[in-house]
Amino acid sequence: MLLHVDDLAELIERVMRERDWTLTTLARRSGISISTLHSWKSGDRGTGTRGPSPALLRKFADGAGLPVVEVFEAAGRHVPVAMDDESERRFLHLLRSLDEADRKVIEATMQAMTERQRT
The missing domain is CATH 1.10.260.40 (lambda repressor-like DNA-binding domains)
Incomplete structure (x- = not known):
């Protein structure tokens, strides 16, 4: 239930x-x-x-x-879904291909999305 x-x-x-x-x-x-x-x-x-x-x-x-x-x-929280190994590998590959400034933008965006899902 x-x-x-x-x-x-x-x-x-x-x-x-x-x-x-x-x-x-x-x-x-x-x-x-x-x-x-x-x-x-x-x-x-x-x-x-x-x-x-x-x-x-x-x-x-x-x-x-x-x-x-x-x-x-x-708890009123979004249920995180596990990422399969292949998806995680592709995501990290893309992230690593960015320069430091773009990584910071992606990190800030992801943080904002995470906070939005908590409310």
Whole structure:
């Protein structure tokens, strides 16, 4: 069952209730600090306006035994898609062919796109 967007706190509560886990157990299983999980559970998020990082959301999904998509959607985040090896190789080849000034433009553009997807 997928929760509505921005229901990370409800997802944490559901995991704890269904598995009969404490926040400490969830923290230990996911490798995320209790304080971080507590801030997510309280709706505070604890990471500024950007919300939880993709890396922490993946750790939470793994530790809770949930699909990554469910966790990202509950956090109101765009679900990153893995890049296959060949696509990554082509992308890096193109990036390396640019001069430093153009690389900085590409980096800034990618950063702006990433930030846009977080909102």
